[in-house]
Amino acid sequence: MAPAAAATEVEVDAWAARDTSGHLSPFTFSRRATGPGDVKFKILFCGVCHSDLHQIHNDWGNSIYPMVPGHEMVGEVTEVGSEVKAFKVGEIVGVGCLVNSCQTCDPCTQHLEQYCGKKVWTYTDKDYDGTITQGGYSTIMVCRQEFVLKMPTNLPLDAAAPLLCAGITVYSPMKHFQMDVAGKHFGVVGLGGLGHMAVKFGKAFGMTVTVFSTSPSKEKEARELLGADRFIASKDPEQMKAAAGSIDYIIDTVSAAHPLDLYLSTLKLDGKLVMVGIPEKPLSIHAFSLTSARRYVGGSGIGGIKETQEMLDFCGEHNITCLIEKIPISYINTAMERLGKSDVKYRFVIDIANSLKSED
């Protein structure tokens, strides 16, 4: 058995970071042979997530090098294992942040694989067989079918790729915490990859949307391109005060430290604020911000596979994709620098197929 598997391992061209400098450069590695439950696909596009920037620099302390980042990958199926029924060759599929989980624990059976105690991340993790996982800045992906998603055929693939992380990361809490009621007033803190998707979903759910941003220059695009109804410069105390008690729910996408009490005061009675960004330093909240109007602060991380598929289908029906800047792989280091300065509207997407050539 082993020799047959070794014979059909696939050589993959990629770009990887070798160390905490985060500098990415060409790299070759092998992925496993397509197992009975696996789907293999040729990668066409891969989104650049802010997490990729953190991971290549080992900001979170668990980076494994060499590291091929990328967990917003979209491509065309080239081979399926014998037990795979749901996918076929030629189909357009995607893989997001997870490639494995135990499939039997309580979160897994609730389709919340991201909360499995034994989940495996798409890159910089160790799979159950000891293999280091490598992500989508590469030409070919092999993934078990349970973690492969169908991309809606009507969506432009490059603009759909970031749905696999940025999209689901805001969609999941908006559904779970019932921040999706038409006519309600929805607020978004931060206007980056996550934030702009929250605005789009907010409008799609029929809500009035307010964007909070520290950058007044983002107002024009927030209103004209994304459809935001209101824009509040969060550093302006007058504007924040005027918004007191006007908002039903807030999704907070900001991963830098910031004062929550200010945003909580804009929430109505029974208002909810959900964090999807993860500031490193602790947040500071006055209990009174919560008790005075029965509000709550929650947190959420990505989404399970089932709900990711639901989100993709919703996006297909409503023609929702991300605003992107498409780049060749050769631009990736510059893109990472710009991403560090939030200089992107609103996601870089690597045109893998046209810029990362497989040697096969």
Place this chain on the structure above:
Amino acid sequence: MAPAAAAAATEVEVTAWAAKDTSGHLAPFTFSRRATGPGDVKFKVLFCGVCHSDLHQIHNDWGGSLYPMVPGHEIVGEVTEVGSEVRAFKVGEIVGVGCMVNSCQTCDPCTRHLEQYCLKKVIWTYSDKDYDGTPTQGGYSTIMVCKQEFVLKIPTNLPLDAAAPLLCAGITVYSPMKHFQMDVPGKHFGVVGLGGLGHMAVKFGKAFGMTVTVFSTSPAKEKEAREVLGADHFIVSKDPEQMKAAAGSIDYIIDTVSASHPLDPYLSTLKLDGKLVLVGIPEKPLSIHAFSLTAARRFVGGSGIGGIKETQEMLDFCGEHNITCIIEKIPISYINTAMERLGKTDVKYRFVIDIGNSLKSEN
């Protein structure tokens, strides 16, 4: 009509104990309450609970105190007069008044029976100014006059002294337990702090059919937590090993502690989709790592007292399930000592003033 003269003629003189300044020292005091209006209920006060808020207010800890101040918002008594428009209450009935005596009655929260969140202004039972400018005075007094919308019926089968603290301590934990759906039989419920609020949360937790864990900094409280209150587990929160062993085991937590304390250790005991609700209000900001929330989709909420409708529901629930508070009954003359002991949390678990027998009206 000469309404002013008529009103003045039937104002009622009330004997009370009040704090005169931020020293918080309470002493005898006399004042007038309004004549019983068409929508009012007047009652002779029998018992009044001593809430930790009373301690804060007499010392102006929250900055809004109005003196002279008659504290007390866990008031139980017997109706002596009802106004002409009052249908729901009658003379001789046992009633109670809690933390509120008025609200606008028309805003969204009021119409949803959440008067404590009134958008215009909720009027607190004491140390506040009513819409007509009168300072409100609380239940450390012989007589209460209150508009009927804020009067509650006390279940006749409950001992009145032990029922009085339900009007604040009881509803303050009952309301969020119902609202945040922390009342599902079989679930695992945690209570942080074992004082007036905490002991009621344990009682309600058991009444709702849940497994109850008490978190306390005082190992000495374990015996009573288990034997008297029925707690299933007791965790000394300062013991990192015990806290670690509890990781991911609890569905919901009510946190009653009003001193500063770190929330992350409690959050880590919550399961996926766990909820922690604050009912104590620490003055200093709380510190929470976002990761404590995002790692298991948990939330931290807050809640304050409860609306009148749900307070009545809670009282009725307590009547059906025979739930009251564990109290230490005291005469009014003991109140200053009681306040000192309360400051050191030296009470199991609420002082209740026997107004009927110790505070004599001069009428």
